[in-house]
Amino acid sequence: MITEETISAVASELLHRATVMLPSRVKEAVLQVYERETSQQARLQLRTILDNISIAEKCDVCVCQDTGVPLFYVKIGNGALVKGDIREAISQGTKLATEKIPLRQNVIHPLTKRNSGTNTGWGMPYVHFEIEPDLDYVEVTALPKGFGSEAKTSLMYIATSEDIELGLTKCLLDTVLSAMGEPCPPYIIGIGLGGTADIATWLAKKAFLRPLGTFNPDPLVAKLEVGLLDAVNRTGIGTMGVGGSVTALGVHIEFCGTHTAAVPVAISFQCWAARSSTARIYSDVRVEYLTTVTGVVQP
């Protein structure tokens, strides 16, 4: 039986892993940019980023001081045996992690600006639930989201009288130009296509849960991802906007059916510190941490 105590401990450890150790795929991608980059200004930025990643791991401190708002994605298998309140357990885990790691106390009330000091309260941590019919476990992902990249999220509707691919390309490049170095490139771009406004923005965020270097299983969409990544990198904005050959590490698109009149497009950014960590909790309380963090990053 999966208890609140277990979920709480796992939630805390996931925040610890996510904020201190970047996934191997992200570290490898940043190192590759450093090896390929010829712009001296960009290489200096990348050198600092790589040094920073290894210092954080070695000293067990957060990679970035903006440890974001705590977002959790939970898949519950029909076969999983859970007792108690998952949301409350994750909230307790967040409080614990905030004090222990420590995380920055980021969560405030949106009107009064009062800081709870615990990264909880008024609906935070945000927990998104999905029910999966064939699983016998609970899978929890922590994705602490920093606001340098978050606050560049854009939403627009392209009329279906237009060519959607061209419209999307224009929207994306306009947004990328407007954002320049602010979302901390080399970033990952998440695009939510279709649905309604809320679905599109959710899909744009969900796109970050997909491991870096993977493509949408739909070949038409995968081809678009490759084309858009190339278009973004051709801007020459580069690491931290100082100019360089790589601006984005990946473009991830998720889509949903939509209305015949217009296609909602949500564009979201994930900074190079693409922090996330996933664990599975089985009904016999066995916990398996899935996110690989090994890998040397020293240039």
Add this chain to the structure above:
Amino acid sequence: MRSQELSLPMSEQTVRSLTAGDTVFLNGTVYTLRDSAYERTLTSLREEKAVPFSFKDGAIWHCGPITRKIDSGWQVTAAGSTTSSRFTQPATELLPKMGIRAIIGKGMMGQGIISSMRKWGACYLMTTGGAGAYYARQITRVVDVHWLDLGMPAAVWVFSVERLGPLLVGIDSKGGNFFDSVRSAAQDNIAATFKKLGIDPSHDYVWWPRSKEKSG
């Protein structure tokens, strides 16, 4: 790419010797300032109330650190920059009022601050975003903290720093903005992509939000 080490407080002459694109390292005292602390500082100055710090000839840092209380005071575990573009307006007002010589942050600052930096002799220094663990090691001591009631990130932290950097001179006091050339190159590159793909740059594919042309 010129690289040099500078001490704080900094003279106007020193600031004026810097050119956009240079790399600098800072020694001395820096003050973190962001969001609510900007608001409170400006409100106090407008109402002619005293603030518990002076930025004269000094450096402010758009930074909200992670700190931990220890027996001897405070320990900084991670400290890096927050996005500076949202402080263009308050920073432009504060710069001459407090005699600030350097603003440390990340990303670009708005065009509005450039003439102010030229007039008063100040510069914008850009850190690498997200490198909180890296810069925390360059903070040798937490000298003081003000306005902790604003919360850990928004309080004004006073740090002693040793070789804080590398910092890229983003805006100098001669009207130079390092990012102008990157932005204009990006505009040209995007225009070339539009041409290649057959995208008409003046065509509006977006229904909502309505563009200014369509709204009339």
